[in-house]
Amino acid sequence: MRYRREEVKSSDNEDYEAYVPVRERKKQKIKRILKTAQDDESGSLSGQEREGGPREQDVQELARKNNISLLDQHTELKKIAEARKESELEKQRREEKRLLEAVAEKRALMAVSELARGVQYEEPVVTAWTPPKRILAMDNKRHDRVRKKYNILVEGQEVPPPLKNFADMKFPPCIVKALQKKGIEKPSPIQMQGIPAALQGRDMIGIAFTGSGKSMVFILPIVMFSLEQEKKLPFMNNEGPYGLIIVPSRELAKQIKDNIDYMCKFTEADGFPELRTCLAIGGEPVATALQVIKNGVHIMVCTPGRLIDMLDKKMVRLDVCRYLVMDEADRMIDMGFEEDVRTIYSYFKAQRQTLLFSATMPKKIQNFARSALVKPVTVNVGRAGAASMCVIQEVEYVKQEAKVTHILTCLNKTTPPVLIFAEKKQDVDLIQEYLLLKGVTAAAIHGGKDQEERSAAVQAFQKGDKDVLVATDVASKGLDFPGIQHVINYDMPDDIENYVHRIGRTGRSGKLGVATTFVNKANDESVLLDLKHLLIEAKQKVPPFLMLLGGIGEDLLASLEEEGGDERGCSYCGGLGHRITACPRLEAMQNKQAAGIGRKDYLAANAADY
Numbered sequence: 001m002r003y004r005r006e007e008v009k010s011s012d013n014e015d016y017e018a019y020v021p022v023r024e025r026k027k028q029k030i031k032r033i034l035k036t037a038q039d040d041e042s043g044s045l046s047g048q049e050r051e052g053g054p055r056e057q058d059v060q061e062l063a064r065k066n067n068i069s070l071l072d073q074h075t076e077l078k079k080i081a082e083a084r085k086e087s088e089l090e091k092q093r094r095e096e097k098r099l100l101e102a103v104a105e106k107r108a109l110m111a112v113s114e115l116a117r118g119v120q121y122e123e124p125v126v127t128a129w130t131p132p133k134r135i136l137a138m139d140n141k142r143h144d145r146v147r148k149k150y151n152i153l154v155e156g157q158e159v160p161p162p163l164k165n166f167a168d169m170k171f172p173p174c175i176v177k178a179l180q181k182k183g184i185e186k187p188s189p190i191q192m193q194g195i196p197a198a199l200q201g202r203d204m205i206g207i208a209f210t211g212s213g214k215s216m217v218f219i220l221p222i223v224m225f226s227l228e229q230e231k232k233l234p235f236m237n238n239e240g241p242y243g244l245i246i247v248p249s250r251e252l253a254k255q256i257k258d259n260i261d262y263m264c265k266f267t268e269a270d271g272f273p274e275l276r277t278c279l280a281i282g283g284e285p286v287a288t289a290l291q292v293i294k295n296g297v298h299i300m301v302c303t304p305g306r307l308i309d310m311l312d313k314k315m316v317r318l319d320v321c322r323y324l325v326m327d328e329a330d331r332m333i334d335m336g337f338e339e340d341v342r343t344i345y346s347y348f349k350a351q352r353q354t355l356l357f358s359a360t361m362p363k364k365i366q367n368f369a370r371s372a373l374v375k376p377v378t379v380n381v382g383r384a385g386a387a388s389m390c391v392i393q394e395v396e397y398v399k400q401e402a403k404v405t406h407i408l409t410c411l412n413k414t415t416p417p418v419l420i421f422a423e424k425k426q427d428v429d430l431i432q433e434y435l436l437l438k439g440v441t442a443a444a445i446h447g448g449k450d451q452e453e454r455s456a457a458v459q460a461f462q463k464g465d466k467d468v469l470v471a472t473d474v475a476s477k478g479l480d481f482p483g484i485q486h487v488i489n490y491d492m493p494d495d496i497e498n499y500v501h502r503i504g505r506t507g508r509s510g511k512l513g514v515a516t517t518f519v520n521k522a523n524d525e526s527v528l529l530d531l532k533h534l535l536i537e538a539k540q541k542v543p544p545f546l547m548l549l550g551g552i553g554e555d556l557l558a559s560l561e562e563e564g565g566d567e568r569g570c571s572y573c574g575g576l577g578h579r580i581t582a583c584p585r586l587e588a589m590q591n592k593q594a595a596g597i598g599r600k601d602y603l604a605a606n607a608a609d610y
């Protein structure tokens with residue numbers, strides 16, 4: 001009997017519905033609509049909201065407005081969902097702003113004497129250089145066209161025009177010849193915009209991918225300025241330096257000094273006065289640097305530790321220093337050299353032109369750097385932190401125990417020279433030993449080796465005596481080994497910035513390179529997510545195991561970036577796979593600060609400088 005009655009009811013829906021109170025039915029309908037609206041937006045609502053479904057008060061509210069049409073109700077509910085999504089994004093933005101403010105450097109980067117006297121420089125340094133009249137006569141539209149063509153992004157007031165050849169930059173023919181002998185015929189994009197800005201005396205933040213030719217942007221102007229000074233009034237005993245270049249690693253300092261010496265060879269041969277450059281880095285005898293300083297030094301290239309030591313002991317002064325370069329500036333400031341940089345600043349006696357360079361420049365560092373600069377020009381070629389597009393990036397899943405032997409297979413991918421990176425010194429030694437056993441000529445460098453061994457290894461590799469160089473991150477920053485065919489990452493670095501630096505050792509000067517990275521279960525999911533997004537950005541193949549990574553966090557990430565026009569990725573470390581609120585590097589930094597743990601190996605190189 002009961003069964004029959006139910007059958008009748010189900011075949012006659014309208015009768016059946018009559019038993020449900022109108023209020024209840026309306027509520028159900030509204031719930032259904034609200035769910036549709038939510039499904040439309042499911043990518044951007046938080047998991048909690050999705051689970052909870054429509055909020056009771058929204059439904060109640062609409063139920064009361066029962067005199068409006070269903071379509072209107074739908075629109076209204078969509079609006080409510082929109083507003084709630086907005087507030088979720090707003091919350092995330094507020095939290096990001098708070099975090100960024102908490103980590104941003106509050107104190108200005110200035111000399112102590114300047115701070116004490118309240119000296120604030122308002123105008124950039126004035127130089128005698130101007131762009132050619134012909135270019136000055138052109139309108140801004142031409143300059144913007146050139147910048148657009150070469151992907152040069154600029155920020156700042158009265159940015160000088162980009163120049164497309166070295167002759168327009170008014171370099172003497174001997175410099176142009178020196179460049180040509182190195183195979184440099186035309187300025188690279190960072191040089192087109194960066195060199196005019198530097199020659200004009202402007203403070204600058206230069207952001208360019210590795211291998212883009214950024215060293216020449218600061219080397220050529222300082223050579224010209226030093227020649228001008230020397231011609232006006234020759235440098236006397238113990239005078240100088242006029243230009244100071246600070247870098248985070250000894251190898252990079254050496255490389256920059258070699259480039260300066262190379263240029264000076266050509267200018268001297270052409271009748272220009274002799275320029276003296278000294279190298280002040282740990283592991284080298286101070287006496288060698290002192291010898292140059294004694295005769296009057298024009299340019300000094302140094303690592304922070306050794307420079308501070310020499311300043312402290314009054315072996316050198318910065319009284320006449322008017323040109324300051326910090327290459328790989330983010331590394332120096334970010335990894336704990338900021339106090340050293342601050343100390344160095346306290347030795348300046350007058351306004352100087354400051355140039356900061358790096359391949360990666362997270363917002364936190366940019367804010368910090370700006371406090372040290374006067375009306376700076378920011379020149380950005382490619383996204384800060386982006387990997388060079390000239391590198392084919394391959395990511396392979398390799399079990400921990402199979403990694404060493406898999407290197408041999410990978411070596412078959414290209415011809416030498418090959419660079420292999422590993423995080424730990426022990427792994428570097430292990431890989432080198434294995435390769436030597438297998439008959440591969442391999443050199444190795446890491447912070448545990450003394451300066452002599454390190455220099456010998458780098459030289460042997462540079463000369464082509466060794467096919468492979470195995471290294472910790474000591475070798476990943478700014479070093480220019482010509483023609484590297486292949487970079488193998490024996491392990492994925494903890495942060496994506498390091499990955500960008502590492503793979504940037506290949507694919508330089510417009511040539512194509514290969515980078516192979518081993519990943520496995522031991523890797524942190526967060527850095528793998530960053531890697532995934534970097535591969536997508538660089539239009540590389542994403543392996544299936546990386547494709548599968550992702551989650552609720554990714555939805556929020558997408559909404560923030562697509563809808564709000566927010567900056568992509570993390571504003572602290574630049575990683576694309578997460579926001580600052582979930583930055584593993586920020587967390588690690590905070591933990592380290594709390595525990596007072598030392599620096600990683602690539603800075604161990606400099607720890608010895610103190």
Ligand code: AMP
Binds near residue numbers: 479509
């Ligand atoms: P850098 O990014 O300064 O470390 O330079 C990387 C390499 O690019 C060096 O070997 C330079 O000699 C080379 N290079 C610099 N500028 C140019 C250019 N305009 N054209 C071609 N190669 C360049």
